[in-house]
Amino acid sequence: MATDQARSDASETDTYEQFEARVQRISNVGNAAGILRWDQEVVMPDEGTPARAQQLSTLSSLSHELLTADETGELLSTLESDTLDEDATAVVREIRRRYDRETSVPQDLVEEISATASNAHPKWKQAKEADDFDHFAPTLEKLVALKREYANHIDPDADPYAVLFADYEPYIDLGTAERVLERLRETLVPLIDAVQDSDAALATDAFAGEFDDDDQEALARDVLDSLGYDWNRGRIDTAPHPFSSGTQFDARVTTRFEPADLLGSLTSTIHEFGHANYTLGLPDEGYATPLGEARDLSVHESQSRLWENHVGRSRPFWEHFLPIARERFPELEDVTPEEAYEAANQVYDDNLIRVEADELTYHLHIVIRFEIERDLIRGDLEVSEVPEVWNDKYEEYLGVRPDTDAEGCLQDIHWSHGDFGYFPTYSLGSVLASQLYAAAEDDCGEFDDDIREGEFAELNGWLRENIHRHGKRYVTPDLIEQATGEELTADYFLEYVESKYGDLYDLDGY
Template identity: 65%
Template sequence: MSAETPQAYDDLLDAYRRVSNLGSAVGVLSWDQQVTMPEGGGPARSQQLSTLSGLKHELLTDDEVADALDAAGEAELSDEQRAVVREIRREHERAAAVPQELIEQISATSSEALEVWESAKADADFSQFAPVLDELVELRREYAAHIDPDRDPYAVLFEEYEPYLGLETAETVLERLRDELVPLIEAVGDSDVTLPEPFADGTYSEQRQEDLSREILTDLGYDWDRGRLDVSSHPFTSGNQFDCRVTTRFLSEDPLSALTATIHEFGHAFYNLGLPQEEYGTPLGASRDLSVHESQSRLWENHVGRSRPFWESIADDVRSAFEGVDADADTLYRAANRVYDDNLIRVDADELTYHMHIIVRFEIERDLINGDLAVEDVPAVWNDKYEQYLGVRPENDAEGVLQDIHWSHGNFGYFPTYTLGSVMAAQLYAAAEDDLGDLDGAIRDGEFEDLQTWLRENVHRHGARYRTDELVERATGEPYTAEYFLEYATEKYGDLYDL
């Protein structure tokens, strides 16, 4: 390797770390806006975020980065270094295609839209949110056109969140799950089995729910020295390998909602906290993408948190936390996996109908971005699709089109990653079981270390070194496939409902 090679690579990393640090600062301000910022802080926060987003874009598209990429690209590099150059080049080229003014406008509009969305949701009034949503759709169309005016704009936006599996893969997976899960959901609905509802007709204090959430996070291995738990209107995770925070929400009549949301966010945080610390600020210290991120959250939420062994491990804690709940582990397990197609809320959906919620959002946002659906028509289309796919119709906008936060951020193309991640989670968990043996026994005993070590070794430590499909194949020995998820869902719910 020539003497100038490491210098060219180091120059690139020095420039990129500044970009990464600005991104981390944006993340902290965004977390604060949703968790602790005073209600009146919005106007200043939108300007702050706009400025930082503009500076990040300016640094990423600077000639210094372009020159460093060119120099590093001509040097003799290791496989890891080539992966770093690949990831930075991809990010640089996409950013360089978009004017900085547009980046700042999108950031400011998204920040303002968050408060508009919160108010509109509280009032169950989509008309309040419609103008800013219309603006965000137009801004994102413009963004996609700058990157590649000759391609499907929704496909371009989807690649912000999943750059390597491709929209065609997402559409294929979603269509297959729709085709195969709908008959399974219908069979469940026709079953004579009724799963228990041990929390029905009760109310449960937020403090008791929070205490239990904290206890379970501790049992799962959440590092409180590098994290915290707060409350937000929509559960989310924010941070990096040194500081990764989770939020949840509490419903007085449904403590299962907070438990599953908290475990879901733990999966995100555990991934971030497992990224290599020495690679912070580089692609090797960054998560792969949102499909992989969602695979981690859905693995912990569903394959661990909704498993019978897990409920056997926490049944005593649940009974202690909630006075009046005298249910055994089997009852709690079955309650946590009850399928109810009359649920309107995605984050409270069961494991099967959840994907119908995703399909509704995917179809609507794809049509919005492609110009096939007007913003003012979204509530009616949303309600019609819920009736078509789930047999229910929202009574108001708060439980319908306004329930998710993502569009207020301008995150069009995000939703498919939830289902792609669920599919990936089943494949990863099956591979971990093959390698580790009796995971059920370990989970029943509250021992998660072997599974965590497997995930650290096969997913987390690689950062963004490998493309999504390559990472999955290296971890599991097979290409990305929906087979494991469909087999898992059919077997699990067939057993629960005597199908």
């Protein structure tokens, strides 16, 4: 019996090793593609596109073939009937999920969506430039239809929007996301009303002026130094749309520099630091398996928002960082930390553009997109109705009405990529950031003094311990529950903004 057991264990190990080798191959192809995309955004010469598109398409189809091969299915089935340890169980769970989804959608539909999205991008761009929604509408209709078809292949009995949402956020159910977004709308609409009615005059021009690009770059390096970025495993470059990408061995940040927007560049750098810092906290030994890969979009965004907002837009941060900024920009000599803090937290009362929004109004931009894309995918809204519904919602929730579709429903790139279900993860990320920050303070005490001293090790240690090192070991609700003792909740975010903006804008009842 003992021998039989040993033999059976050995064969399980062999099967698992084969499976793991396959998973690592798939992951390495994906990571190679990540480097190619970084290169394309950051350093590739203009005319490199045709070759790069073919290289990326080849890697993507190789990865798909490796994942959906019969061997993968057989290995999964064998392993699922075995007793595995917690880590192996998690790896099997994550790959099973991808395997089931990718094998359920016919490859020609995947290719049609990809081709349609490629053509949609220039259409959307032209439509936006010409403020002509009708130019984009037929393509958007086609994308909606194709993505409904795609969702139907994955689960014909499910709400198609829930299926699409699960592409970006597999383990938070849509019901939870909807409840969170609804609470944001209910609470933020009156809060923003109050802010807009407030007589408080914030010092908003602390960073007015023109700031040299090279000095901005030096300051971006200062802020990354200060936050503890590991330069042996990272770098900073510029990109038109800042992003971060990579692995635990090499997690890179990009940012942008505009002479008149020093604050925008800094907050963007801190945001991307948050993403890269998560990646760098993933365990080395899990590289190229789900155990060394980040949880999904909402958790990733929680990390960027935590550093951007809870740290980078806090009072003590500006007490710490303003003297450093003055070294690079002596013209900031007369700015006080309080003025910097106010400038970093002003609420705009007439902003129509999501990517220019403040921390408060941002989420209503998201709620609007969420409500519209959900209704589109469910068939409750026609594409032709989008501009009017968009404008009505902006008026209702934010008190502003776009004059053009270019500054309205054509402003974002996401739908032209066929990305329906992505937007909610931005707000879920902010909500989770607040919940994690509160839990960390609960465990470690308030971080204000640390931040004032430029000490981020304890906060980051808590994040490493409770989030980063787990990779995809736990499904998202379990990860959140273990880290914070609670389900995902908007409570902490709402508490945070009500207290912060109630104070900043001197609001009655907040």
